[in-house]
């Protein structure tokens with residue numbers, strides 16, 4: 001079966017370190033939703049110091065959101081939006097960087 005970004009997005013595990021009141025987190029979630037993502041595992045770093053420590057250790061950053069697509073660290077909202085503009089986001093959501101995008 002041919003993968004499309006839409007159906008692949010549902011099979012791509014996305015983890016987002018967030019806090020409840022975080023405009024950049026909302027923007028990141030809205031952008032991912034617009035690209036067909038239906039499920040995001042959110043880790044609220046305000047609720048758990050262990051989660052905050054994990055995020056900082058894993059990413060080297062302390063701002064939220066911090067977004068992972070599978071094991072790939074995308075970064076924050078700015079990084080996500082830049083990846084979207086470059087066309088990388090669609091490839092990552094499709095599950096393979098090496099997969100050729102359909103020619104239009």
Ligand SMILES: N[C@@H](CCC(=O)N[C@@H](CS)C(=O)NCC(=O)O)C(=O)O
Nearest residue numbers: 022023024025063064065076077078
């Ligand atoms: N350029 C970052 C900005 C992220 C950002 O400023 N997030 C706020 C919450 S919406 C934050 O973590 N503030 C706490 C801090 O700067 O230490 C991005 O695009 O993700």
